[in-house]
Amino acid sequence: MMDKQQIAERYRAIQDVICSGLEALDGGATFAEELWQRDGGGGGRTRIIQQGNVIERGGVNFSAVHGVLPAAVKQAFKVDDEQFFATGVSIVIHPYNPFVPIIHMNIRYFELNDNVRWFGGGIDLTPHYIQPEDASYFHRSLKSVCDAYSPAFYPAFKAHADRYFYIKHRQETRGIGGVFYDRLTPEKAAVPWSDIFEFSCGLGNAFVPIYSELVGRNRHKTFTEQQKQWQYLRRGRYVEFNLVYDAGTKFGLETNGRIESILMSLPPQAQWVYDFKAAPGSAEAFTLSMLRQGVDWLEQ
Amino acid sequence: MMDKQQIAERYRAIQDVICSGLEALDGGATFAEELWQRDGGGGGRTRIIQQGNVIERGGVNFSAVHGVLPAAVKQAFKVDDEQFFATGVSIVIHPYNPFVPIIHMNIRYFELNDNVRWFGGGIDLTPHYIQPEDASYFHRSLKSVCDAYSPAFYPAFKAHADRYFYIKHRQETRGIGGVFYDRLTPEKAAVPWSDIFEFSCGLGNAFVPIYSELVGRNRHKTFTEQQKQWQYLRRGRYVEFNLVYDAGTKFGLETNGRIESILMSLPPQAQWVYDFKAAPGSAEAFTLSMLRQGVDWLEQ
Numbered sequence A, B: 001m002m003d004k005q006q007i008a009e010r011y012r013a014i015q016d017v018i019c020s021g022l023e024a025l026d027g028g029a030t031f032a033e034e035l036w037q038r039d040g041g042g043g044g045r046t047r048i049i050q051q052g053n054v055i056e057r058g059g060v061n062f063s064a065v066h067g068v069l070p071a072a073v074k075q076a077f078k079v080d081d082e083q084f085f086a087t088g089v090s091i092v093i094h095p096y097n098p099f100v101p102i103i104h105m106n107i108r109y110f111e112l113n114d115n116v117r118w119f120g121g122g123i124d125l126t127p128h129y130i131q132p133e134d135a136s137y138f139h140r141s142l143k144s145v146c147d148a149y150s151p152a153f154y155p156a157f158k159a160h161a162d163r164y165f166y167i168k169h170r171q172e173t174r175g176i177g178g179v180f181y182d183r184l185t186p187e188k189a190a191v192p193w194s195d196i197f198e199f200s201c202g203l204g205n206a207f208v209p210i211y212s213e214l215v216g217r218n219r220h221k222t223f224t225e226q227q228k229q230w231q232y233l234r235r236g237r238y239v240e241f242n243l244v245y246d247a248g249t250k251f252g253l254e255t256n257g258r259i260e261s262i263l264m265s266l267p268p269q270a271q272w273v274y275d276f277k278a279a280p281g282s283a284e285a286f287t288l289s290m291l292r293q294g295v296d297w298l299e300q
Helices: A006-027 A072-079 A132-149 A153-164 A193-218 A225-244 A247-254 A259-265 A284-292 B002-025 B073-077 B131-149 B153-164 B193-218 B225-244 B247-254 B259-265 B283-290
Strands: A032-037 A043-050 A055-068 A083-095 A101-111 A119-127 A179-182 A269-271 B030-038 B042-050 B054-067 B083-095 B100-111 B115-124 B178-184 B270-271
Touching: A006 A043, A006 A055, A006 A083, A006 A101, A006 A193, A043 A259, A055 A259, A083 A193, A083 A259, A101 A225, A119 A132, A119 A153, A119 A193, A132 A153, A132 A179, A132 A193, A153 B283, A225 A269, A225 B225, A247 A259, B002 B042, B002 B054, B002 B083, B002 B100, B002 B193, B030 B073, B042 B259, B054 B259, B083 B193, B083 B259, B100 B193, B100 B225, B115 B131, B115 B153, B115 B193, B115 B247, B131 B153, B131 B178, B131 B193, B153 B178, B247 B259
Parallel strands: none
Antiparallel strands: A032 A043, A043 A055, A055 A083, A083 A101, A101 A119, A119 A179, A269 B270, B030 B042, B042 B054, B054 B083, B083 B100, B100 B115, B115 B178
């Protein structure tokens, strides 16, 4: 079975493939890379693409870090180990066109020792305007990645995404969810380690084709200033989720992670409108009505 | 000594005085009021002023609520009481002109029973561009409110504001601080209840004169598009503080408070620029250099 260095190598290669794919998709901007070292051990490659044809700002971050486990994390994980290893790829893309969705992906591997290790990650979509046919395409694509490894994955991970990407104080989901899994082991997944790993790589490799299809469908749609304002308002909700609830963000902020890499998920701009009400029957009202848990997007 | 209803009445009257004062100061917009009831008991008056001559958005919220203490709060406060009463006035003003500072004020009273009750609050200033003479005026004004009640107040509450309004993950303060006090009782303050109460009203009454002076000094300054971008970036930091650290915001979100009243503190828009670096020697770099704890603003 693959060891942690092999996992990190594959993830690093996935970052390369995704960045090339996104540059080809955008057709305008290219990624700027920043290499960084972590004081306690390891480092990463933060890559940012900005002001492209499609992408206003996107980040594709790879890291492979190791060192002494922070006390707070030891306590949270209820383990005694001192050393940890973690590697992963994280992506957030904020497009210009309000009809192109925000997308987020993360695949990661965490290891304390041979007995305590797991995979986590997922892909989820945050359309500013929910379009059921796009939502259905997105979920069907994720289901087919999942089904190649276990028929149990999609239903379980879709439900987990619904629970996770939830803005409790707004009583709305961040977007239309997707798949999310955490602390996945053979015991939990009922498939071997190698399948869990390949599944995570499968998600990584599916990212560009899926997002390219969604961008292709929507990138040339015209939009009004009012629709742009709505996009900024939805981005405000994205900020709320990431700063108030997102576990990765909280973990990063509490453990003195590299702030610019952690907060690359925040949008270029966001707005807050006091007590905004969508006009009844509008596309905005439709979107709000669908931002809920438990929607079967496959059947839309 | 005044009872809780009398405290609420005075705070409500302070809201009125502040709103009139801010309308006169702005000279353009007026407050829109929303009355709300809390399911568990009590309610409030949320007042929002938008798109004025000076103020882009501001909220002045009064509430007086009572009812059953949420279990999480009981635990946090380590008390057995079931019933609570809380009243207060909260303000956040986001001006258009980047040379006019963001200001925040809160005065509040909390009571469980005759033995467990306290006052809290403060005023703090978040200039987009720190101007030492304004900062000094601001702190001297607060000191004179404090000194009327106790010479110990200003140094203690100024230090508390420095500790509280700190964005740990950025290693910078939110602004130039001000005064902040919490769970203030005669035991802690070494002055009687009535003086603590009058001190809180003194802060409330000082709000309009202080902010009027700062607005008057800066409202007609011209600014560039680049300075406006900097303002949006500083507003982004304000969002980060409020969503990640602010105790009142967290408390509100966790206890299902009225979301629009809680999040009125967020700016109309904010921006995030990846890895922004201020030009050496610029006004932006000067501001960043002063966003730290322990600055003696009286002497600037």
